[in-house]
Amino acid sequence: MELKLEVVVIPVSDIDKAKDFYVDKLGFRLDADFPIDDGYRIVQVTPPGSPCSVIFGEGLTTAPAGSVQGLHLIVSDIEQAHAELTGRGVDVSGPFHDATGAFHHAGQAYRVPGPQPERASYGSFASFADPDGNEWFLQEITERLPGR
Structure with missing residues (x-):
């Protein structure tokens, strides 16, 4: 199924x-x-x-309006996506990666400014919110894990 x-x-x-x-x-x-x-x-x-x-x-x-968190939009280039959305007037955080090297923590804990140093797929993020505060993330994926 x-x-x-x-x-x-x-x-x-x-x-x-x-x-x-x-x-x-x-x-x-x-x-x-x-x-x-x-x-x-x-x-x-x-x-x-x-x-x-x-x-x-x-x-x-x-x-409640603005209560959704953690929606992800997948992009192939985090810096290009950041530049494009910023150019459209969207308030997007600068690219970041998580200090643990894994997914990102809730809120802004363990955020390290800049893309993941090796630009490893799944490792770089940026965030923004809609007018109500619903939270979105951009996540850079350049090579998918097997089976994805």
């Missing part, structure tokens, strides 16, 4: 502000904007090159 992740729901407080951020600033494709009825609106956007979409709107989740 295959299980494919196709949609992630994120809680936002201002749908139009979130839509502008994801479409205009991040360059996500706008797939749908359905104002179904009073109190129920669905906006679906998709990151360039991704098979998984993001949905936000009204009446979709009881999670």
Whole structure:
């Protein structure tokens, strides 16, 4: 049985502000904007090159706006992605790697400025938040582990 992740729901407080951020600033494709009825609106956007979409709107989740943490967008060059998003007006942290050499810790603990020194795949990150504070990471992957 295959299980494919196709949609992630994120809680936002201002749908139009979130839509502008994801479409205009991040360059996500706008797939749908359905104002179904009073109190129920669905906006679906998709990151360039991704098979998984993001949905936000009204009446979709009881999670507080800005409460999602740890969403990852995979890039092939962390510095290029950082420069492009910064150029689009997104407040992105400088590239960093974790002092342990593994994944990154919660918050900013163990962050070392700059990409992973050997530019090992999976080792370099940058972070940003949407207007509500939902947290996203860019992660550099240049060579996937077997089976990925």
